[in-house]
Amino acid sequence: MGTRQLLRGNEAIAEAAIRAGCECYFAYPITPQAELLEHMARNMPRLGRTFIQAESEVAAISMVYGAAACGVRTMTSSSSPGISLKQEGISYLAGSNLPAVIVNVVRGGPGLGNIAPAQCDYFQATKGGGHGDYHLIVLAPSTVPEAGGLTMLAFDLADEYRIPVMILADGMLGQMMEPVELPDPVDLDSLPAKEWATTGAAGREPNIVLSFDLAPERLKEMNLVLQEKYARITQDEVRYEETSTDDAEIVIAAYGTVARIAKSVVRMAREEGIKVGLFRPITLWPYPYEPLRALAEKVETVLTVEMSAGQMWEDVRLAVCERAKTPFYGELGGVVPTPRAILSEVRKHAG
Amino acid sequence: MPVDTSNMTKVFERPRSLTDARFTYCPGCHHGILTRIIGRAIDDLDIAERTVGIAPVGCSVFAYLWYRCDALQVAHGRASAVATGLKRARPNLIVFSYQGDGDFASIGTAESIHAANRGENITVIFVNNQIYGMTGGEMAPTTLVDQRTTTTPEGRDPKLFGYPIRFSEMIAQLDAPVYVTRQALYDTRRINDARAAVKKAFEYQVEEKGYSLVEVLATCPTNWRMTPVQANEHVRKTVTKVFPLGDLVDRGT
Amino acid sequence: MPKGTVVIDAERCKGCGLCIAACPQDVLAFSGNLNKSGYDVAYMEHPEACIGCAFCAMTCPDIAIEVFREKTASAS
Numbered sequence: 001m002g003t004r005q006l007l008r009g010n011e012a013i014a015e016a017a018i019r020a021g022c023e024c025y026f027a028y029p030i031t032p033q034a035e036l037l038e039h040m041a042r043n044m045p046r047l048g049r050t051f052i053q054a055e056s057e058v059a060a061i062s063m064v065y066g067a068a069a070c071g072v073r074t075m076t077s078s079s080s081p082g083i084s085l086k087q088e089g090i091s092y093l094a095g096s097n098l099p100a101v102i103v104n105v106v107r108g109g110p111g112l113g114n115i116a117p118a119q120c121d122y123f124q125a126t127k128g129g130g131h132g133d134y135h136l137i138v139l140a141p142s143t144v145p146e147a148g149g150l151t152m153l154a155f156d157l158a159d160e161y162r163i164p165v166m167i168l169a170d171g172m173l174g175q176m177m178e179p180v181e182l183p184d185p186v187d188l189d190s191l192p193a194k195e196w197a198t199t200g201a202a203g204r205e206p207n208i209v210l211s212f213d214l215a216p217e218r219l220k221e222m223n224l225v226l227q228e229k230y231a232r233i234t235q236d237e238v239r240y241e242e243t244s245t246d247d248a249e250i251v252i253a254a255y256g257t258v259a260r261i262a263k264s265v266v267r268m269a270r271e272e273g274i275k276v277g278l279f280r281p282i283t284l285w286p287y288p289y290e291p292l293r294a295l296a297e298k299v300e301t302v303l304t305v306e307m308s309a310g311q312m313w314e315d316v317r318l319a320v321c322e323r324a325k326t327p328f329y330g331e332l333g334g335v336v337p338t339p340r341a342i343l344s345e346v347r348k349h350a351g
Numbered sequence: 352m353p354v355d356t357s358n359m360t361k362v363f364e365r366p367r368s369l370t371d372a373r374f375t376y377c378p379g380c381h382h383g384i385l386t387r388i389i390g391r392a393i394d395d396l397d398i399a400e401r402t403v404g405i406a407p408v409g410c411s412v413f414a415y416l417w418y419r420c421d422a423l424q425v426a427h428g429r430a431s432a433v434a435t436g437l438k439r440a441r442p443n444l445i446v447f448s449y450q451g452d453g454d455f456a457s458i459g460t461a462e463s464i465h466a467a468n469r470g471e472n473i474t475v476i477f478v479n480n481q482i483y484g485m486t487g488g489e490m491a492p493t494t495l496v497d498q499r500t501t502t503t504p505e506g507r508d509p510k511l512f513g514y515p516i517r518f519s520e521m522i523a524q525l526d527a528p529v530y531v532t533r534q535a536l537y538d539t540r541r542i543n544d545a546r547a548a549v550k551k552a553f554e555y556q557v558e559e560k561g562y563s564l565v566e567v568l569a570t571c572p573t574n575w576r577m578t579p580v581q582a583n584e585h586v587r588k589t590v591t592k593v594f595p596l597g598d599l600v601d602r603g604t
Numbered sequence: 605m606p607k608g609t610v611v612i613d614a615e616r617c618k619g620c621g622l623c624i625a626a627c628p629q630d631v632l633a634f635s636g637n638l639n640k641s642g643y644d645v646a647y648m649e650h651p652e653a654c655i656g657c658a659f660c661a662m663t664c665p666d667i668a669i670e671v672f673r674e675k676t677a678s679a680s
Contacts, residue, residue, distance in 0.1 A: 024440050050439040054432070055465040062429035062462065066436025069423050070403070070444065074436070092426050198421035198437070200444055202400035208415045210406075210424035354609035354651060356672040362608075363661040363671035374666055378643065379620035383665030539626060539659045572620075579620040 004181045009144045009173040012180050013077070013103055014039035016151035019185040022101070023072040024050040026063035030079045031115040032171040033105040037077065057082035061089030061102075068098040069209040071197030073155050073188075077103035079171070080113065080121050084129070090164055091130030094226070095211025097196075099158035101151065102136070103167040105174040108334030116334025117171035117257060122311035125168050126285040133223055135230050137165040137237065138284040140255040144178035150282070152183060157237065159191065161229055168284060170307070172257045172336060230286075239282035240291055244270070248277030250301045250349055251324075253292065253316045255281050257336070258305050264339040265346060274350045284312070289319040296323035301349045304328045305342055307335070325349065366390030368399040372416045377484075379579020381536045381569035382410060385478065385545070386417050389447070392550040393420070396557055402445040403437060405430045409451040410484040428459030431466035434473045445556055447474040452491040453483050456518045463518070470527030470561045474552045477564060479594065480571040481515065488574035492516040495593055500574070515593055519566045523599035529561035531600040535568040535591065537583040548598075555603045563603075568594055608656015608673045612646055616668035619643035623660035623669060629653040632660060 007015065014036045017025070025040045027033075037053070044051035050067070054060035060076045067074035078086065083104045093100050106121045108114040123129075125138045137157050141147035147169060154165040198207050213219040244266050245251060252262045259280040269276040279295055279302070281288050296302055302324050304313040313328045320326050329345040331337045365371075369390035376382045393399050399420055406414035408427035415422035425433045430448035438446045455463050455477045466473065482500055483489040489502040493515045497506040523531045530552055534545035545567060552563035568590050570582035577585060610631075612623075617639060623646050624632045633649035648654065656673035 024436060026436065052435065052439065052469075055461050058429070059432040059435075059462050059465065062426065062432035063436030063439075065425060065429070066405075066423070066433035066438075067440035068436075069433075070437050070441045072440040074440070088426055089429070198403045198423060198444075199441065200401035200403065201419065201421050206419060207421045208424070209422075210415065212412065212424050354606070354672075356609060356611070359609065359672035359674050361670060362656060362673045363658040363669070365667050365670075369667070373616055376665060378618035378665075379622055380665055383667065384663065387665075387667050536663075539662055542662050579622050580625045583622065583625075 004179050006177050007144060007180045008035050008175060008177050009147050009169060010035035010105065010175070011039045012144045012148040012182070013151045013167060013169070016148035016182055017075050017101065017155070018043055018047065019182055020152040020155040021073045021186045021188045022049070022075045022155065024067040024074040025076070026052045026054045026060040027077050028054050028057045028060050028082060030082045032107055032174050033077050033079050033103065035174070036103065036105070057085040058089065061086040064100050065089060065093055065098065068093065068100045069198050071194040071199055073159070075101040075103065077105065079105045079107045080109050083121065083124065087130035090136070091132050091134060092211055093164045094130070094134035094136065095132060096209050097162040098164065098209065099162050100164045101154045101158055101167065102164055103169065106168065106170045114334045115171060117173070117307060117336060118334050119170060119256060119258065119307040120309070120311065121168065122284065122306070122308060125166050126287070134226060135285050137161070137163055137233060138168050139165065140168045140282060140284050141173065142256050142259045142280065144173065144176060145180045147173060148180055148182045152186070161233055163229065163233070168256070170257050234286040237283060238286050238288045240288040241280040241282060242295070243278040243280070245277035245279065245295055247275055248299055249275045250303060250346055251277045251279050251295060251299050252303050252305055252342070252346070253279045253312070254305045255284060255312065258307060261337060261339055262305060262342060265342045268339060268343050269346050274346060276346055287315050289315070292316065292319040293323065296320040299324050301325045301327065303345060303349060305337060305345070306330050307337070308332070366394045368393040368419050369417055370419055374417065375413050376410060377573045379570065379572045379582060380410070381480070381567070382478065384536045384542060385476070385567055385569065386414070388542070388546045388549050389476065390418065391546060392553045393418070395550055396553055398445045398553070398557065401443060402447070405434055405446070405448040407448070407450045407454040409454050411449055411451060411478065412485070414449050428454050428457070429462055430454060431459060431475060432462040434475070435466050435469070435471050438471055438473050442472070445553065447476060447553070449476045450478065451484070452479045452481065452493045456492045456516055464522065467522045467528050467562050467564060468525050472556055472559055472561055474556050475562070475564045476549070477518065477566045478569050479566055480569040481590065482571050482574045484571050484574055495590070517594060519564060519599055522564050527562055528564060528600055529602045530555050530563040532598045533566040533568065533594060533596050535586055535596055537570070537586045551603070560603045606652050606654045608654040608671060609651060610648060610654065610660060610672070611670045613668045614639045614645045615641070616666045617643055617645040618666055619645060620665065622663045622665065626659040626663040628657065628659060629655060
């Protein structure tokens with residue numbers, strides 16, 4: 001409580017979830033998020049809360065569905081292949097207007113890939129991965145303290161909008177250690193009651209949690225409820241950070257671990273006289289299209305850097321259009337771009 | 352000419368824990384009988400206000416319409432895992448899942464086994480009619496050898512597709528479950544036995560004794576291509592030879 | 605007066621015939637009247653034979669049957 005600790009990213013997320021009042025945690029072991037699972041295993045029972053190592057990631061997301069339906073704060077965590085397994089369950093959560101937090105500590109893919117950090121699940125997280133017209137709020141921390149803070153925010157946003165929220169981290173962030181001072185635990189009694197939850201129909205009409213209606217007109221109405229919600233979130237919950245963009249000629253667009261590396265590149269480039277800035281989305285959904293569009297009016301180049309073959313790059317191009325050049329530099333397979341390599345790309349586009 | 356009942360005692364009526372909704376099941380389908388039995392158990396134990404039902408995917412997808420209780424409709428096969436999350440989150444709730452043979456014994460195999468193995472304090476109702484009704488009559492894991500279905504049009508060949516799976520016997524091997532039983536509904540005596548079994552399975556949850564599984568042999572007249580009366584006879588004569596009736600485990604006493 | 609009688613909700617009945625087969629007294633039969641859903645509704649063909657055992661109601665998958673029994677003088 002209010003003390004500084006040296007924590008791994010995975011541990012910071014776990015501890016933040018506990019402080020946010022996560023009552024039920026269900027997960028299946030997978031590298032590189034083992035420390036998150038272990039932190040929950042050590043601490044949740046001690047606090048009288050629920051920890052289950054589920055039989056699979058599919059079972060885990062289904063347990064989340066049950067806990068979420070009766071109104072408790074609940075979370076699961078996994079890494080890329082496990083998140084693939086959860087997609088049907090995620091679609092059900094979204095379609096049923098259930099709050100939940102899902103952590104993806106992204107690793108190299110596709111398939112089994114490897115356990116090194118990557119950013120190749122951006123499409124899966126932001127464009128659906130599950131079926132149907134739905135979105136998750138996707139939060140992308142780039143430091144260990146931010147991972148903790150965004151995890152606590154995730155629970156609040158999930159409850160406020162009745163939506164699953166994803167923390168999109170990566171293997172490097174999950175493993176690295178930094179000093180963190182996490183906020184005090186949330187007072188759960190101060191949170192608004194969930195009138196819709198399946199807490200037992202005593203003195204009221206039954207609450208039914210579902211994502212189903214055979215009649216197209218009624219399913220359309222259910223979908224419109226979701227779309228209206230997403231419109232509100234898009235209006236009110238965009239988060240991003242700009243660094244050194246006031247006089248920039250080249251802006252690096254990056255998120256997560258890559259954005260952190262890019263901050264060094266900004267400093268290194270400026271030492272060479274290249275006016276570089278950084279545009280760092282924090283919400284990958286809703287994506288900060290408007291601020292990036294406005295920034296693109298003032299610069300020559302928006303260089304997207306990702307640990308992928310170019311996934312966020314598509315949203316950058318959507319935002320920027322013809323306003324600036326939109327080159328891309330990516331690393332694949334879990335290779336982490338070095339500051340020097342990114343700087344080398346920057347130099348190519350410098351005037 | 353209807354008899355004047357004003358001087359008579361009503362001895363049978365709809366359970367009060369069931370809504371007035373008309374069941375969407377086919378004529379003669381046993382889902383309706385089982386639903387009534389569950390409603391009766393909820394009445395007898397007076398637990399409607401804290402019961403939450405979990406509807407699967409299948410013919411009973413609409414199960415959430417039948418009870419005056421909170422309910423969830425969940426992904427195919429996952430009801431036992433959802434029940435786990437719900438019960439752990441709010442242990443005071445009486446949680447039951449209601450699943451067909453595809454939901455429980457095919458796509459949900461892992462979730463069904465592991466909820467039982469953890470000994471979750473829930474009541475699982477497993478409706479075994481040896482076929483997939485909702486999707487038009489495909490083979491189930493419990494389909495009998497030589498039984499014709501849309502995916503075994505020449506009859507189930509064990510060399511290609513294995514044998515009917517006796518899931519309750521598998522669950523009965525586990526250490527945790529407190530009550531595992533197989534029942535049927537093809538005549539009044541079986542219906543009475545099933546009613547007692549379902550009530551016991553809910554009672555054990557109320558008494559926090561642990562995991563109960565009630566497998567119920569049911570009919571699917573539509574996809575078996577039989578009349579309801581023929582279908583009942585098929586269960587009595589043939590199905591019970593493959594799936595024996597009775598209690599496999601009862602550690603609750 | 606028969607010992608028992610049943611009231612069948614015609615719109616819930618799906619004409620499945622299970623009640624007819626379950627009745628130990630052969631009270632019930634198909635009426636030949638179709639309800640709004642097109643089902644041939646069961647009815648009491650021999651109401652005088654009903655003993656109010658409720659076997660029909662127990663087996664009815666649509667809970668379409670209510671059962672009544674005459675009040676007996678002796679307490680039970």
